[in-house]
Amino acid sequence: MQAKEIPVSKSDLLRADLQESLSHSHIDPAQITTFQRIILTTDGTLTEILEAYLYEKIQLVKLSQEIVASAQEIKALDLNIGTNIMNRKVLLQGKISRRNWIYAESVIVPARLDEIYRERLLKSQEPIGRLWLEHRVETFKEIIDSKRELAGELSDYFLIKSEDKLLSRTYRVFSKGQPIMMITEKFPESYFIDK
Template structure:
């Protein structure tokens, strides 16, 4: 949850890709200042950064194999600091989930995802299915028929758990006009070249 502390509405600048999927001089930057021009990323990887659809379905269509969400860890944790992007205050309970999106035929890991969820703000059946790890968050939202809005808040460079260079995007899911889920997805650049 610490990756979201100190991040929020007071951050300078317009969120990336809010209105456009094209940023001629756009770059992604890591914490050390390393920069990669968006134009240098593989086209499909750029598409993943801007999409507001269900990534699992897009990956299935592109790689032409079923993709499953493997939940690696899931736990409840109380926030030690506020998370303004979600309206979380110190001490608020949140569900934390680490997952990977994996091709069932190839076994390739297409993405890693870290989620922060305000479970008290989602409908009981949705909450139960989420906690029971029935299916991925995007598929669960679609299958439940909940009206939602996704907004990309941040993009950049980082490393996967295996140390690979990855492009990430952080987006917020709003349900019933309340921000309830933050997801950061990491896409290993080498896999998409």
């Protein structure tokens, strides 16, 4: 007896929120590589995923980090104007190749973090995902946006042209039932082409 083939639509393959995020940004999941799709749609720790794919240890390069009072409401984090936030910009870089694989911007609510985790985040050179594992921080991630955009000034980090395209995702991270940070990760569309 032969198994009956069941038709599958694209919308059956991704969670509804991910499908909406990708279609809002006009990114067709069928038109990007498998690994690009994994980066844009999974809620796993990106550092670990990159290391498994690249077979290379990933290190963090901090570009900037500052604690400031929010100049505007941040609805995704349920924050009012004037709340202290940490703005952080980093690169995830291959430890051996020294190649920059990901550029990430984070908006973090320090008051919502455990003290030890907050101190490690401020002072260490470890990616956020590794610190979650080290401190056993229970998290839930919700992808809220995906984009295809021009590289612009970020092109220098990836040694590409400013008119080349980047793919990105933005997600909220919840812990203990409240949003603790919002992270945007970007990488060149020319990266992670299936082997």
